[in-house]
Amino acid sequence: MQSKNRDMPTIFVGLITCRRLERFHQKLITTTRTASCNCGQLRAEVTGEPVRFSVCHCDECQRRTGSVFAVQARFPREAVHLKGEGTEFVRTNDEGAKCRFTFCSTCGSTVFYVEERREEHIAIPVGGFADPTFPSPTVSVYEESSHPWVAMPAEMVRRLQA
Ligand SMILES: [Zn+2]
């Protein structure tokens, strides 16, 4: 009986330590990635995984990127840390919402953008990470403008428009 009582505080302290370690470990394993422009002065550091990750084939995204489709990951605003100087280009999308694209005025790369009515998220063009280990996109939109040779993975959610 005596020895059992003496063991109790030890077990309790053990549990607290374990939870603290768990939280510390969680911090360590949270992924941090940095997207940057070509010259490197404009950067977006993101923590954690994207909440939405899509491919867009629309004409505007083709013109913005110079590629035939755009790939962007949306992160909660609080998960994004921005550095450097950017210039904003604003355009209105098909849903009538203003999209604010921020690009580097030295090299021209768009590093992030924010859509009206979705201000809680920051979208990052995924090429900015230049990281082939980045997870795969899950949604493909505006496929009506897709170039015929472009093939999206079968498991993606695909839409003709937004
Ligand atoms: Zn730049």
Ligand SMILES: [Zn+2]
């Ligand atoms: Zn688009």
